[in-house]
Amino acid sequence: MxxxxxxxxxxxxxxxxxxxxxxxxxxxxxxxxxxxxxxxxxxxxxxxxxxxxxxxxxxxxxxxxxxxxxxxxxxxxxxxxxxxxxxxxxxxxxxxxxxxxxxxxxPARAMQALETWQKQGNPFGEDLSAIVRNHVPEKYLDGSAEVLLFPGCTALHYHPANLEAIVRVLEALHVDFRVLHQGRICCGNPIHTLGHRETFATHSRELMARLAGWKTIVSPCPTCVYYLKEVYARTGLKPAGEVLHISEYVAARLSELSVREPVEKKIIYHDPCHLGRYLGVYDPPRLILEKATGQQPLEFYEHREAGTCCGGGGGVPLTHPQTARAIGQNKMQDFARSGAELLATACPMCQRMLDRSGREQGAVVEDVIALLAQSLGPQG
Incomplete structure (x- = not known):
């Protein structure tokens, strides 16, 4: 050919x-x-x-x-x-x-993914706006503010409760923020990484138009942050404001938070690939865990730049699910040998993959912001 x-x-x-x-x-x-x-x-x-x-x-x-x-x-x-x-x-x-x-x-599943994505503008083909409205107070949905929270499709689909934890922490910091809840709440990675370039190009232009004017954009998804900061820039698109992972934004203001109920568990931290090797963000999640627990988190033998993968990236869970799951199981075997009681991470896909792989051994996988919110105690 x-x-x-x-x-x-x-x-x-x-x-x-x-x-x-x-x-x-x-x-x-x-x-x-x-x-x-x-x-x-x-x-x-x-x-x-x-x-x-x-x-x-x-x-x-x-x-x-x-x-x-x-x-x-x-x-x-x-x-x-x-x-x-x-x-x-x-x-x-x-x-x-x-x-x-x-x-x-x-692969057939890579081709079919576009049809699913086009239904609602996300890889799950569901109404993500409804999920946001169910987990976020109405006062944070419309109008302008200093900070825009970009939830991302993976976080909303698999871990909507984490959104409540983020709101809890931002409220404790007295942040003036709003949550993106209309239109396509997806950075476009699921279609871009599978090869659907034309659809991604159209989506990225539309999304950038919607994000124009925001001073600061934060997201719990490292992949979303990477795409908004780096991938879009390659095509001449980039938000006017600063784009940060939620752990970066919160870690810079930890001194403003008072921990009332420290999380009393031995926690080990998993470095997400996009947050670590792609964005170079290693310390903020660890600082958050130290704040929430009063002690530094345990480390895997291979961590930071050498940290191992959860199996959730590159569309592999869709095109080759058995391989993706086995990669996650390898990581959870490392967790079982670590002596930790809980595994924490800062990526919704990592949390999904590791939680699913660790269920058989009763492992608990949590998001770092969720743990921080827990440590703040009841609101009020």
Missing amino acids: AQNSELKRAFQAFRREIEYCSYCPKLCRFACPVAQIEHSETVTPTGKMTLLRLVRDRVLPFDADSADVFYRCTGCLISRTYCEHRIEVMPVLEAARAEAVARGVA
Whole structure:
């Protein structure tokens, strides 16, 4: 099959990444969470990039079999931690996924995801506005304010109670805020990472228009923060105001909060990939946990930039759910050996994946802001 101009541009743009990875001695091989689970050289970062080179050189066809490999990546960025050249694999794979969608050879679930997303503007096809209205006092829904809370689709779908905790903390800080509750409450990552570029481009322009004028935007979802700050900027779109993860915003004002009921449990913290390796935010969640408990959280052996993945990124839970779940189970096995009583994280997808994987062993997974809200005691 002939290569179209868009694919040629992608190969040219990522020529360094493809060449370096193809001939690398696989220094990142041991760290890739997908390769650890699937025991396949093909799905290592080196294997994926070698496959792309072979497609580029027309040694192999760009068909459904090759496209499937490009969807076996969580985008965790752990390979960059151990890469001498700091190569980022996911942007290359996302370009390949966009081509797979254009050719109609992407995995069936990746193709069907667009139809679901278009129903309500989120990957769950549900009315997220109703969820916001059910968990947020009406006074925080309309009008202007200094801060806009962008909940994100994953947080609303899986952990709506966390939204109440965020409101509780912002109220305790006397923040003038409102919560986005109308239209599409999604950053667009679910369709972008699966390869639906045209729909994402339209959505991103519409969302930026709705976010114009806000001085500060905060979100509990690291992926939303990364997209609003970094991914949109690549296409010339960027909010006029500052975009922060909720842990960054709250950690800067911890001295204003009084803890009445410290959380008396041994807590270990899981670094979300987007919050840590993508955004470089490591200390704020830990400071919040220290405030809520009175002690520093325990650490996994592999943490901060070397922290392991929950399995929830890159669309893998949709296209390859068994692999995604097994990655999460690996993390929860580490938790079982840690001696901690509770696992805390600062990402709704991480909380979802780890909570689901840890249910069999009775593990408890909580959000850091929810724990902070709990430590503040009853309101009033």
